[in-house]
Amino acid sequence: MSMIKTENIHKYFGENHVLNGVDLEIAKSEVVCVVGPSGSGKSTLLRCLNRLERITSGKIYIEGKLIEHRESDKNILKIDPKEVAKMCSELGMVFQRFNLFPHKTALENVTIAQETVKKTSKEIAEKIGLDLLEKVGMAEKANEYPSRLSGGQQQRVAIARALAMEPKIMLFDEPTSALDPELVGGVLEIMKQLALDGMTMMVVTHEMGFAREVGSRLIFMDEGAIIEEGTPDEVFMNPKNDRTRDFFKSIL
Amino acid sequence: MSGQFASERWINFFTSYGNEMLQAFLRTLSISIIALVLALVLSIVFGVMSMSKNGLARAISRVYVEFFQNMPLLILVFVCYNLFPLINITLEPFAIGCIIIGLYHGAYIAEVVRSGIMSINKGQFEAAYSQGFTYLETMRYIILPQMLTIVLPPTAVQAANLVKNTSVLAMIAGHEIMYAANSYGYSTLNYGPPLVTAGILYFIICFPISTWAKKLERKRDIALEGRGGER
Numbered sequence: 032m033s034m035i036k037t038e039n040i041h042k043y044f045g046e047n048h049v050l051n052g053v054d055l056e057i058a059k060s061e062v063v064c065v066v067g068p069s070g071s072g073k074s075t076l077l078r079c080l081n082r083l084e085r086i087t088s089g090k091i092y093i094e095g096k097l098i099e100h101r102e103s104d105k106n107i108l109k110i111d112p113k114e115v116a117k118m119c120s121e122l123g124m125v126f127q128r129f130n131l132f133p134h135k136t137a138l139e140n141v142t143i144a145q146e147t148v149k150k151t152s153k154e155i156a157e158k159i160g161l162d163l164l165e166k167v168g169m170a171e172k173a174n175e176y177p178s179r180l181s182g183g184q185q186q187r188v189a190i191a192r193a194l195a196m197e198p199k200i201m202l203f204d205e206p207t208s209a210l211d212p213e214l215v216g217g218v219l220e221i222m223k224q225l226a227l228d229g230m231t232m233m234v235v236t237h238e239m240g241f242a243r244e245v246g247s248r249l250i251f252m253d254e255g256a257i258i259e260e261g262t263p264d265e266v267f268m269n270p271k272n273d274r275t276r277d278f279f280k281s282i283l
Numbered sequence: 284m285s286g287q288f289a290s291e292r293w294i295n296f297f298t299s300y301g302n303e304m305l306q307a308f309l310r311t312l313s314i315s316i317i318a319l320v321l322a323l324v325l326s327i328v329f330g331v332m333s334m335s336k337n338g339l340a341r342a343i344s345r346v347y348v349e350f351f352q353n354m355p356l357l358i359l360v361f362v363c364y365n366l367f368p369l370i371n372i373t374l375e376p377f378a379i380g381c382i383i384i385g386l387y388h389g390a391y392i393a394e395v396v397r398s399g400i401m402s403i404n405k406g407q408f409e410a411a412y413s414q415g416f417t418y419l420e421t422m423r424y425i426i427l428p429q430m431l432t433i434v435l436p437p438t439a440v441q442a443a444n445l446v447k448n449t450s451v452l453a454m455i456a457g458h459e460i461m462y463a464a465n466s467y468g469y470s471t472l473n474y475g476p477p478l479v480t481a482g483i484l485y486f487i488i489c490f491p492i493s494t495w496a497k498k499l500e501r502k503r504d505i506a507l508e509g510r511g512g513e514r
Contacts, residue, residue, distance in 0.1 A: 117415075130409060132407065148416060149415075
């Protein structure tokens with residue numbers, strides 16, 4: 032059974048056709064890296080999966096369950112909002128600009144959703160939170176506010192925050208693009224560890240090194256569609272499509 | 284000093300009417316506090332509604348704000364005092380003051396709350412939603428606490444305006460500062476001392492609030508600067 036499956040997803044922003052019939056399937060423990068020029072729709076695809084954007088038409092399945100079916104911006108599938116929230120919380124999201132809560136300490140950032148959404152007790156949430164901060168190497172900064180952390184440190188806390196909801200799938204939206212070069216490695220290392228632990232991941236990235244080392248599949252998108260996919264080495268070393276070839280040439 | 288401000292006029296005013304002025308001062312204070320609490324509650328409710336995804340909630344909030352922002356306070360007070368009894372709703376001037384002034388300033392502060400919510404980075408909403416927060420949970424735990432420092436200064440300015448606006452209750456025998464000053468002047472034809480005193484009393488309440496607002500504003504600007512580009 033696939034963890035994520037989309038069928039013929041279309042997304043319009045006004046006149047702009049951002050996603051043009053995307054069919055995607057991600058199996059358990061797969062690490063799917065998505066690359067493509069800016070404006071190709073890769074971030075939008077990611078954001079449609081957890082409903083930060085609503086698709087114009089198409090179907091989305093999470094763990095084999097249909098959670099979204101729309102045509103012409105109208106819901107075809109009627110579904111209990113609680114069910115949707117539960118499904119969406121199985122998708123952890125890491126943002127390009129971290130989006131940590133600035134009025135909360137690193138630890139509180141990791142515990143607040145557990146306490147608010149899952150109703151976990153404060154003690155247990157803190158224990159889980161400290162374990163997760165330890166995992167991303169941020170235990171010492173548990174009581175610091177985000178403004179006192181570097182970009183790399185903030186992103187690591189953000190990963191711990193997403194993991195706190197025990198997601199089955201992690202979505203990464205250009206997680207290292209806003210980081211100074213020397214901070215990228217630490218974040219990628221944590222993502223690699225997650226992949227080794229068997230987490231299902233979908234990563235929008237420009238880090239070809241990461242894609243080739245950790246990714247189990249590489250997807251190249253352009254103009255809202257998947258142009259080419261395969262194992263990272265296959266796509267990277269031997270691109271079949273001209274647009275893919277041009278893109279790789281342009282980023283190297 | 285002679286004329287309206289002759290010294291015996293002051294002496295007469297304070298000896299015969301000092302106690303009444305004090306009572307009126309306390310009444311202005313209590314109306315202001317109750318109206319302010321009401322205004323704050325309403326402003327949060329309607330401010331949060333104004334940014335909701337629900338179209339009906341947004342519409343209700345819009346109607347409320349537009350109605351009270353575009354209607355003179357005095358008309359609202361007169362309608363409550365003169366027309367409501369005709370449909371068997373009789374309210375004390377004190378209650379009318381608290382409710383109408385609370386509603387009136389609630390609309391202004393709701394706009395402050397709305398602009399405060401808009402000033403928060405969209406990424407904060409997305410981070411909360413992606414963790415399974417509902418809209419109200421997002422507001423309660425993530426957005427409202429962050430915008431407190433932003434909205435506090437303009438809210439304090441509104442609080443000072445609210446205090447001054449309680450003076451319209453003089454028109455319906457509100458027994459607050461303005462009414463007391465005016466009725467003393469009316470019955471004694473001694474207007475100078477009560478009006479000056481009334482002005483001073485309003486100033487005593489409002490000046491600290493405005494000063495506090497300015498201080499908050501300075502603190503806020505420093506804090507926002509400190510947060511820098513990460514917002």
